[in-house]
Amino acid sequence: MSEPSYEELKARVAELEKKGVSRRTGSLEFRVGEKGGVSVYGLGRFPVTLYYEQWIRLLDASSDLRKFLEENKAEGKLKLKER
Incomplete structure (x- = not known):
């Protein structure tokens, strides 16, 4: 097997x-x-994978999840990304 050319590597x-x-x-x-x-894909290093029924359950609980996150953010329990 030959080495790739400079142009191939550049491409x-x-x-x-x-x-x-x-x-x-x-x-x-x-x-x-x-x-x-x-x-x-795009949330972190690895993808998050769930089945249809699991996504529906999670989406149905989105208001509860959002409330939970806000409560715990205020208490300083969550690791927040600095911008």
Whole structure:
């Protein structure tokens, strides 16, 4: 196997940089896996994957979750990201 040329390496670096920029923008991406789970990419290092019924339960509890987060943020219990 021969070594890649300078131009090939340069093109590959540009491709990787292009992919890396989309991850840093904070945009979320959704995918359906082979087993039917829905994954959310862009929240952290690893995707969050739940099945349909689990997503519905979580979304139904969103107001309770938001209230819980606000209460615990005020008490200083949550790790908050500095901006």
